Amino acid sequence: MALKSSRRGRTAPFHALAMMRQAREVAATGADVIHMEIGQPGSAAPRAVLAAARAALDSDRLGYTEALGLPALRHDLAAHYKAMYGVAAAMERMVVTTGSSAGFVLAFLAAFDAGDRVALAAPGYPGYRNILHALDLQAVEIATGPDSGFQPTIAHLAALDPLPDGLIVASPANPTGAMLSPEDFSALARWCHDHGVRLISDEIYHGITFGRAAATAVAHSPSAITVNSFSKYYAMTGWRLGWLVAPDDLVAAIEALAQNLFLAPPTLPQLAARAALHSHEELDGHVQRYRANRDLLLHHLPMAGFDSFAPADGAFYLYADVSARTDDSMGFCQRMLREAAVATAPGIDFDTRRGHHYLRFSFAGSTADMEEGVRRLKAWH
Numbered sequence: 001m002a003l004k005s006s007r008r009g010r011t012a013p014f015h016a017l018a019m020m021r022q023a024r025e026v027a028a029t030g031a032d033v034i035h036m037e038i039g040q041p042g043s044a045a046p047r048a049v050l051a052a053a054r055a056a057l058d059s060d061r062l063g064y065t066e067a068l069g070l071p072a073l074r075h076d077l078a079a080h081y082k083a084m085y086g087v088a089a090a091m092e093r094m095v096v097t098t099g100s101s102a103g104f105v106l107a108f109l110a111a112f113d114a115g116d117r118v119a120l121a122a123p124g125y126p127g128y129r130n131i132l133h134a135l136d137l138q139a140v141e142i143a144t145g146p147d148s149g150f151q152p153t154i155a156h157l158a159a160l161d162p163l164p165d166g167l168i169v170a171s172p173a174n175p176t177g178a179m180l181s182p183e184d185f186s187a188l189a190r191w192c193h194d195h196g197v198r199l200i201s202d203e204i205y206h207g208i209t210f211g212r213a214a215a216t217a218v219a220h221s222p223s224a225i226t227v228n229s230f231s232k233y234y235a236m237t238g239w240r241l242g243w244l245v246a247p248d249d250l251v252a253a254i255e256a257l258a259q260n261l262f263l264a265p266p267t268l269p270q271l272a273a274r275a276a277l278h279s280h281e282e283l284d285g286h287v288q289r290y291r292a293n294r295d296l297l298l299h300h301l302p303m304a305g306f307d308s309f310a311p312a313d314g315a316f317y318l319y320a321d322v323s324a325r326t327d328d329s330m331g332f333c334q335r336m337l338r339e340a341a342v343a344t345a346p347g348i349d350f351d352t353r354r355g356h357h358y359l360r361f362s363f364a365g366s367t368a369d370m371e372e373g374v375r376r377l378k379a380w381h
Helices: 015-028 047-059 071-085 099-111 126-134 154-158 182-194 248-261 267-276 280-304 329-340 367-380
Strands: 094-097 117-122 138-143 166-170 198-202 225-229 242-245 317-321 358-362
Touching: 015 329, 047 267, 071 094, 071 242, 071 267, 094 099, 094 248, 099 126, 099 198, 099 225, 099 242, 099 248, 117 126, 126 138, 154 182, 166 182, 182 198, 280 317, 280 367, 329 358, 329 367
Parallel strands: 117 138, 117 166, 166 198, 198 225
Antiparallel strands: 094 242, 225 242, 317 358
């Protein structure tokens, strides 16, 4: 007799992680693989974070914190919004989470009911679509491209019938690096609020921009949920720590959900992360390296046959159109790994309809790795 299994568990895999596993298998054979498949900073956490973690190990019991997080860290996060964006946001709205992934789970559960429709850009981060699926929510993908700067617009939303219950926006975005202008971001946030569309703003790449600074939803909408993380700009991926800025009407619901689903975020990373918020000089040095890596790839990749990219205004990715070379991005990435020992992410992760013609390069690693990667790709081409 067959046992029941949940259809929620039949969620699409994360192909970039599959490529990382395959890259490690290739490396185990003795190959020196250049990793451009995962969005992981090549640098360790800031020195002050490491020192704070060592001190906490020596002196702190590391027991549970409150479900919403360590009060001192929540206070620091509120101060961060005042210092970085000039926005007053009460510490009571700050919710520390186990990475931004847990933040999205809490946000979706608090804001939406099963069957609700949530719009998002395609291409976009696959976790949005897959978490929505696992929670019995309907992902409404908006096909974006150069005409809209790879971002959703008010016109896109107004054309949906019925209007969605929510919208996920990322600026800078993964995989494209595309950003909304402050004016467009503000107008989109106001439109969502006025039309009853709950805005979820993914801001985990804030701090990693190569021109204008990114705008925060905290400044433009009282009903938006803002998601951020210590993983990207702060270079703390494995520490698994993020945060939400919750609207007043959802704080109590998010707290109850956090208590029951997670008890509390991990204590050691919370104690250490306070130092990260004061490590901008070191972290901005990383951003300078990302900019140099981006410029290097934009100059050399066309010589390797990659010459069509989304606008990489922020984050640390290049989203490349490879339709002239393949209609199977996963197979293309696997062949590149086998033959050139360069690992990249297939576009099918980010766009279920058009992603077979795209791939994503991450330039979060060292400049030396980027130089070696393009040398190999030129030879492979």
